[in-house]
Structures are given as C-alpha cells and as structure tokens.
Amino acid sequence: MIKADRLDTLQPGIFSLINEKKKQALNAGKNIIDLSIGSPDMAPPSHVKEILLQAAQDDKNYGYALTEGLEVFKNAVVNWYEKNYRVKLDPATEVLSLMGSQDGLTHLHWALLNPGDLVLIPDPGYPIYQAGPLLAGGKIYPLPLLEENDYLPDLDNIPVEICEKAKVMILNYPSNPLAATATKEFFEDLVAFAKKHQIIIVHDFAYSELSYDGFKNPSFLEVPGAKEVGVEIHSVSKTFNLAGCRLGFIVGNAEVIDALRLVKSNIDYGTFSPIQIAAASALTGPEECVKENALNYQHRRDVLIEELAKYGWQVPKPKASMFVWAKLPEKFPSSEDFAFKLLAQTGVAVVPGIAFGTHGEGYVRIGLVQDKEKIREAGKRIGEFIS
Numbered sequence: 001m002i003k004a005d006r007l008d009t010l011q012p013g014i015f016s017l018i019n020e021k022k023k024q025a026l027n028a029g030k031n032i033i034d035l036s037i038g039s040p041d042m043a044p045p046s047h048v049k050e051i052l053l054q055a056a057q058d059d060k061n062y063g064y065a066l067t068e069g070l071e072v073f074k075n076a077v078v079n080w081y082e083k084n085y086r087v088k089l090d091p092a093t094e095v096l097s098l099m100g101s102q103d104g105l106t107h108l109h110w111a112l113l114n115p116g117d118l119v120l121i122p123d124p125g126y127p128i129y130q131a132g133p134l135l136a137g138g139k140i141y142p143l144p145l146l147e148e149n150d151y152l153p154d155l156d157n158i159p160v161e162i163c164e165k166a167k168v169m170i171l172n173y174p175s176n177p178l179a180a181t182a183t184k185e186f187f188e189d190l191v192a193f194a195k196k197h198q199i200i201i202v203h204d205f206a207y208s209e210l211s212y213d214g215f216k217n218p219s220f221l222e223v224p225g226a227k228e229v230g231v232e233i234h235s236v237s238k239t240f241n242l243a244g245c246r247l248g249f250i251v252g253n254a255e256v257i258d259a260l261r262l263v264k265s266n267i268d269y270g271t272f273s274p275i276q277i278a279a280a281s282a283l284t285g286p287e288e289c290v291k292e293n294a295l296n297y298q299h300r301r302d303v304l305i306e307e308l309a310k311y312g313w314q315v316p317k318p319k320a321s322m323f324v325w326a327k328l329p330e331k332f333p334s335s336e337d338f339a340f341k342l343l344a345q346t347g348v349a350v351v352p353g354i355a356f357g358t359h360g361e362g363y364v365r366i367g368l369v370q371d372k373e374k375i376r377e378a379g380k381r382i383g384e385f386i387s
C-alpha cells in the first residue's frame, strides 16, 4: 500500500541475500572469505589521502560544491582523457561530475527517456543497467552476451524492430560481471550501428584502468564519431580505491550531458569539495599507483586460476576488471544452488551468475577482492567443494 508501483520492477538485491547467507554460515562456525561484493579492498594512494586531509581542513570547502563539478576536477578529467586516450574534451560542455557512476547510470534515464522508451542492456550485466531505465519509466531489452561472441553483443542480429524502437544502449567493457574486454574495431562497429539506428550509447568504463599482462582497455570515445552518438561514464572508485567517496564523471556528447545536468541541478549539489580536490590530484598525479593496483589484481587472478586448475576447474584468464567469470562444472546446473551451498559448506562467498541476467546462469562471479593468501585459501576450498 505504501510502496510505489514502480518499485515492483526492482529485483531484490542479491547482496542482501548473500549477506543473509553469510550470517547463517558465520553462526554455523564457518570462517568467511567474501569474494562476492566488488568493493576494492586496497588503500587509496597516500598522496591522495594527504590532499583530502588538507582540503578537509579548509573551511571554505564545506559549502555546496555545485552539481557541475569543481573546475579543478573537470580540468583534471580533461587532462586525464587527453593523456590516456588522446580524446579532447571541452570541460564546459562535455564533462560533468557525478556522485559515483551509479548516479549517472540512474539519472541519465530521467534525462533521456519518455515513458515506455526502450533501453538495450547487457545480459549478463551490472544490475543498475536494468533498475535505472525501469525506475525512469522506460522498458528494457536484454542483449545476450555469449562466450562464443567474446561476450560482445551481436549487433547484426538484434531484431530490426528493436533497433528502430531503442533509444539508448548501455555497454560496459571491461565488464562486470564478465571480465570481458572490447576492441577498437567493436567500438567502430558500435558507432556505425548507433548512427544508423539513432541510438544513444552509454559506455560504462568503471574498470578502465584495471587491465593485465600489458593489455590497455580502449575508450569508446577514442573512435572517430563516438562523441556524436554517446557518452562514457567513469568513476574514481576502482581506479584509486575511493569507492566510498562517491565521485565519478560522465564525458562525451554535449547534448546528453546537458540533459543530465538539468536533472542533476534539480536534485543534488555535487560531491564534497575535498573529495573532488583529492580526486583531481589523483587524476593528474603519478601513474605508478594505478599500475601497481592493477598488478595486485593480476597476481590475485593468477593465484585463483592456478588454484582452481589444481582441482581440474579450468577458467580462462581475464585481461581486465577485478573479477573472474567462471563457467560451472557440468554437475552444477544452478548457479544459485552452487553459490549458496559453497557459502554454507566452505564459507566462501561468490555471486551466482543468474543475479546478472538469464544468460548468467551456469556461471559464477568471483571477486578478486581479498589478498593473495585469502584468495589461495578460497581457491582451495572451492576446489575441494567441486571435487
């Protein structure tokens, strides 16, 4: 009676369920190794914390920060894009600060969708891609991301009537949960597809700096013409381990950004200034900490994959992200059953693939969010569980 009907469109959060199961396992005496939630466990760079502390001492940083983002932060974003991806951006019209990417991924739909407008979303995909459009009164069409297509959407096989109806497409590479990456060629095809069908592309690039073995993730905006059709969303959460600080940014198409700016200027005042100042220093500061961060995840990935292989579970090595997406051995048909039994019997928490969409069934997402020793121990417990 109290809840709005639109809440019926939301799935109960998988993490509440996992938390419940974790409590039960703990009460039953299990030692928990939590590889479920994608929250970075490593520390932010110390120079960034220093700047944050200094800025927090300055009384003038306690006023409203402005939705737009501080100049210092927006300029840092512009420099970072130019240096990392050779993409030029106008800080006045093509950059907007966000209170985390989650803010952009939700409110963008309020800015773009009329009731019933269709949004193409990845399946499997990060849950906000579904919740965002539905809360804004839109409709969703899941695009199956299949292993045989390297987890890229098969653009040629999206039904024509869907292409004609769709207003927005959301994609995410490196992908959560798939740990899949995109190529520049794919982004070129995507720009051509978007132009042909007049679809706005929203590329969530939250894991841009987490790549391994020398691989560098391409930015969607590197492709000529990308800015005409879409935007890219980022955050400092994963790149600098600042997830709790709630700061992100959206860059690219000025018209899309202008529409989002209008929504946000009515509902928020931006992220606390000291955080923006610290993030600006992170973006313009030394790159070693970012590389070291990625290398830590790479080592953890190797430990997990080697450990699972000892028990006969061969899982491909992802080139990026902070996850391993593992196809379950055949004797486990249900990912939920697998994940909850694994947790109850061994204390290791992973996320069932089905939580990310129907095409996630048969897989689990294992987060590389504990140190190497814990990951090794988790791999051993998982290995014994499947044997």
Ligand SMILES: Cc1ncc(COP(=O)(O)O)c(C=O)c1O
Binding pocket: 038, 099, 100, 101, 102, 103, 126, 172, 175, 176, 204, 206, 234, 235, 236, 237, 243, 246, 247, 248
């Ligand atoms: C793919 C993806 N996008 C966005 C987010 C949200 O990040 P933020 O902290 O910037 O809101 C996450 C968080 O896990 C994510 O995995």
